[in-house]
Amino acid sequence: MNENIAQTNPRHGLLLALGLLSLLVASCGQSRVTSQSANRLTLTGSSTVAPLATEIARRYEDQHPGVRIDVQTGGSARGIADARSGVADIGMVSRDLKTSESDLLAFTIAGDGIALIVNRANPVTELSDEQVVAIYRGQIRNWSHVGGEDRTITVVNKAEGRSTLELFLSHFGLENSEIRADVVIGDNEQGVKTVAGLPGALGYVSIGTAETDAARGVSIRLLPMGGVEASVSSLQQGRFPLSRRLNLVSSLPPEGLAKSFIDFARSAEVADLVAGLAFVPIRP
Amino acid sequence: MNRNRKTDQLLGVLVKGCAILAGTLLLLVILYLVHESLPLLRTTGAGRLLTDSAWRPTSGQFGLWPMIAGTLTVTAGALLLATPIGLLSALFCRCYAPRPLGKLLRRILELLAGLPSVVYGFWGLVVLVPLIARIRPPGASVLAGILVVAIMVLPTIALLVDAALESVPADYSRGAAALGMTRWGALRGVILPAASSGIFTAVLLATARALGETMAALMVCGNVVRTPESLLDPVRTLTANIALEMAYAMDLHRSSLFATGLLLALIVTGLVALAEVLSPEGIDA
Numbered sequence: 047m048n049e050n051i052a053q054t055n056p057r058h059g060l061l062l063a064l065g066l067l068s069l070l071v072a073s074c075g076q077s078r079v080t081s082q083s084a085n086r087l088t089l090t091g092s093s094t095v096a097p098l099a100t101e102i103a104r105r106y107e108d109q110h111p112g113v114r115i116d117v118q119t120g121g122s123a124r125g126i127a128d129a130r131s132g133v134a135d136i137g138m139v140s141r142d143l144k145t146s147e148s149d150l151l152a153f154t155i156a157g158d159g160i161a162l163i164v165n166r167a168n169p170v171t172e173l174s175d176e177q178v179v180a181i182y183r184g185q186i187r188n189w190s191h192v193g194g195e196d197r198t199i200t201v202v203n204k205a206e207g208r209s210t211l212e213l214f215l216s217h218f219g220l221e222n223s224e225i226r227a228d229v230v231i232g233d234n235e236q237g238v239k240t241v242a243g244l245p246g247a248l249g250y251v252s253i254g255t256a257e258t259d260a261a262r263g264v265s266i267r268l269l270p271m272g273g274v275e276a277s278v279s280s281l282q283q284g285r286f287p288l289s290r291r292l293n294l295v296s297s298l299p300p301e302g303l304a305k306s307f308i309d310f311a312r313s314a315e316v317a318d319l320v321a322g323l324a325f326v327p328i329r330p
Numbered sequence: 331m332n333r334n335r336k337t338d339q340l341l342g343v344l345v346k347g348c349a350i351l352a353g354t355l356l357l358l359v360i361l362y363l364v365h366e367s368l369p370l371l372r373t374t375g376a377g378r379l380l381t382d383s384a385w386r387p388t389s390g391q392f393g394l395w396p397m398i399a400g401t402l403t404v405t406a407g408a409l410l411l412a413t414p415i416g417l418l419s420a421l422f423c424r425c426y427a428p429r430p431l432g433k434l435l436r437r438i439l440e441l442l443a444g445l446p447s448v449v450y451g452f453w454g455l456v457v458l459v460p461l462i463a464r465i466r467p468p469g470a471s472v473l474a475g476i477l478v479v480a481i482m483v484l485p486t487i488a489l490l491v492d493a494a495l496e497s498v499p500a501d502y503s504r505g506a507a508a509l510g511m512t513r514w515g516a517l518r519g520v521i522l523p524a525a526s527s528g529i530f531t532a533v534l535l536a537t538a539r540a541l542g543e544t545m546a547a548l549m550v551c552g553n554v555v556r557t558p559e560s561l562l563d564p565v566r567t568l569t570a571n572i573a574l575e576m577a578y579a580m581d582l583h584r585s586s587l588f589a590t591g592l593l594l595a596l597i598v599t600g601l602v603a604l605a606e607v608l609s610p611e612g613i614d615a
Contacts, residue, residue, distance in 0.1 A: 093578055119580065200468040205553065206388055207578035223386055228468040229564060230553035232574045236455075243460040246467050 087303055090118045091125020091138030094209035095292045098156060099138055101319045102311045113303065126150065129295045135304050137295040140209060151300075152293040155311045156325040159253040159289030160210050161276035162269040163238070163260075165245045170194040172270055173248075179218050181248060184226030189246065202240055202249030203227035210234075214250055217288050234324055235259075242266050252324035253281055253289075281326050292325065360595060366588035373582065379589060385555040387575070387583040394590060396557040400472070400565035401597075403558060404547065405540040407476035408483055413533055416487030423488070424495040425517060436492065443485035451546035454478040459550055466562045470552030473561040478546045483536040490535060494528020495521065527609065534605045538598055544569040568594045 089099050096119045103115035120128075122139040129137030129150055143152050162178065164170060170193055173181070180186045181199055190196045203225050204211035215222060229247075231237045234255040241247040242265040256268050257278055268276040272287050280286045300308055310316065317327045374392060382393030419439075423432040454474055463469025498521050506516035522529070544567075552564025553574060566574075572587050579587055 093580065121580070198467045200463070205574040206386070207575050207580075207583060209578065223384070223389070227554050228552065229470045230555075230566065230574070232548065232553075236549065239452075239455050240459075240470065243456055244463050244467060244469060246463075 084303065085113050087113070087115045087136065087307055088118070088134045089115065089136045089138055089294070090120055090128045090134040091295075092122040092140040092209075092292070093119040094140040094158065094212075095125075095138035095155075095294075098292065098320065098323050098325060099294075099311070101323070102155075102316050103307075105316065105319065106307055106310050110306075115307065125295060129297050132297065135296070136300075136308070139293045139295050141290050141293075143293070143295065147295075150295045150297055152295050153308050153312060154291045154293050154328050155316075156292045156320045157281050157289055157328050158209070158213065158292055158325050159276075159281040159286050160214055160250045161253045161256040161288070162248065162250050162271065163241050163256050163266045164248055164269060165241055166265040166267050167245045168194060168197075168267070170269075175218060175272070179220060182218070182220060182225050182227075197246040200228045200244050200247040201226060202229045202231060202237060202247050204237070204250075205230050205232055208232075210250065210252060213288070213290055238264060238266055253286070254278060254321060254324045254326055278326050282328065291328070360592075363588055363592040363595060367585055367592050370582050370585035370589050376589075379586075379593070385571075387579070387586050390582070392586045392589075394568070394571075394593060396555050397566050397568050397571050397590070398593070398597075399557045400551070401541060401567045401569070401594075403472055403565065404475040404479055404551065404567055405537060407472070407561075408479035408540045409533065409537055411476065411480040412484040412487055412536060416484050416532070416536075417491055417529065419484075420488045420491035420495060421517065424492055425513065425521070436489070439485040439488050439492075442481075443489060447482060447543060448545045448549075450478050450482050451549035454546060454550035462562065468552055468564060470550055470564050471562045472551070472558045472565045474550040474552075475547050475565065475567070476561075478550050479540050479543050482543060482546060483540050486539055487532050487536045490532030491525070491529050494525040494532065497528065498524045530605070530609050534602070537601060541594065541598060541601070542569060543567075544573050548573050568597075 087103075089096075089103070096117055100117045103117055107113055107115060117138075118134075122141060125134070125137030125139045126147060127137075128134035137150070139152070140158070143150060162173065168189065170189060173192060177186065177192050181192070182201060182203070184201070186192060187199055188196060189199055203222075204214070206222060211222065214220075229240055229249075231240055231249070234251040237249045237251040238255060238259045241249045253268075253276060256266065256276070260266055260268060270276055274280050274285050274287060276286065276288075281289050294308055294311060296304060296308070299305075312328075314327075320327045370392065379392055379394045380398075381395075382391045384391045384393050385396070419435070423435045423439075427435065454477070455470075458474050458477060459469040459471075461469070462471060462474055502520050502524055503516055506520045511519065547567045548570040551567060551570060553566040553570055554564040555566050555571075556563065558565045568590050571590050575583070576587050
């Protein structure tokens with residue numbers, strides 16, 4: 047009997063393996079398709095905007111059967127270039143357009159801002175930009191130098207590649223290589239928990255997350271920036287300095303499907319998706 | 331009879347197919363890792379992963395060494411803690427405790443083994459890290475990682491050793507008792523040697539689990555890419571590196587994270603190979 051099992055046709059197994067291999071090859075060789083047909087829309091650009099655009103696109107597709115929307119990342123620069131050249135119908139850009147880009151039309155779909163947070167037990171109520179820079183460079187290592195208690199500062203930084211890190215660095219003119227971090231975090235919630243657990247911590251997270259958690263009684267406090275209170279409403283009023291706008295851009299005034307999608311992305315119907323990704327809905 | 335034979339043949343094909351499927355899946359995963367790491371390996375070569383002085387993937391530096399050191403330190407520390415405790419608690423459950431108590435302890439261990447790692451990580455972040463920060467900030471450190479991972483692999487070791495002890499024939503301990511050996515004498519001279527292969531497997535599986543632990547390590551280790559100089563320094567493990575940066579990585583950065591995964595797979599493979607050589611009777615669970 048045992049011999050029988052051993053002698054079963056080895057080709058069956060081989061076929062199976064070959065089948066699986068061909069699946070792998072097929073998935074690797076997938077090519078990018080851009081089509082200008084009436085029911086397809088291609089978006090390329092910023093990896094900050096892409097997750098939001100993808101979720102908006104899924105909801106739009108659900109409401110408009112037959113429509114297919116491709117979202118591809120590649121940075122804001124690619125969003126600009128592809129919108130100009132027509133490779134993409136719509137570009138995604140995580141900043142305002144520069145004057146050299148005034149040939150394009152921008153449509154803001156959300157705001158993104160970050161708040162500096164400290165532990166609630168920390169008596170420090172405000173830090174100047176210079177102090178923040180010095181702390182993140184490791185030049186100031188104790189809260190007593192910035193008007194607080196005698197306590198070591200625990201510098202909480204974001205992992206490389208995160209858009210929050212990018213915005214933070216560009217606002218303060220810092221390079222990631224100069225930062226002397228004590229803790230590196232991934233998502234916003236981890237940042238909030240870390241700061242809530244360490245009386246000496248200084249960190250930064252998306253403003254929406256920080257405000258919600260602080261209101262829920264988590265032991266953190268948001269620091270004002272340049273005298274402006276860190277809150278979703280000050281961000282929406284455009285007063286909060288550490289912020290940027292997330293835009294969809296297009297080279298021509300959008301028509302048809304593109305116009306319908308952009309209108310949808312700016313409507314109240316997607317406000318929950320915007321808030322779900324810790325961005326801030328922009329009131330038109 | 332004929333029908334039985336046919337069923338047998340069919341079963342043979344089915345069993346073989348499943349075994350090949352399992353093997354092929356591993357092969358596919360490795361192939362995919364290699365495929366995705368290739369852009370980086372082609373541009374920089376594998377050597378630079380070990381020799382680059384820093385990890386700044388967005389500016390072309392891909393030094394993984396501090397993270398290899400971090401992974402190995404956390405794993406070794408966790409095993410040093412968990413192995414003796416796990417072994418001894420299994421001995422207690424199986425050989426010393428009254429039956430009901432042993433059974434209760436086993437249930438508790440099974441429960442511990444079943445808790446998802448994010449629960450341990452959360453506990454570590456909220457309770458353990460602030461405690462360690464009282465000794466020296468930031469608290470998120472090698473020590474926190476070792477403690478949390480040790481707690482996580484402890485039930486794995488204890489349950490597997492317990493199963494190994496259970497599989498030792500009862501005649502052995504009866505024989506030892508008949509020879510007038512003390513309980514400890516019988517354990518040391520007869521039962522532990524008879525269960526040694528199972529104990530070895532337990533430690534091996536625990537090592538693999540410790541190496542692969544991601545969420546808990548990410549939450550309590552601090553994730554700073556620096557070779558740790560003390561137990562209270564923050565550290566980043568290879569797994570945490572992938573989980574932290576994969577979501578937003580592009581191009582070579584993304585590729586370098588796949589290379590991190592490939593390296594981790596190589597470490598585990600090396601470990602299993604080493605165990606195969608070291609273990610006198612080969613590995614079997």
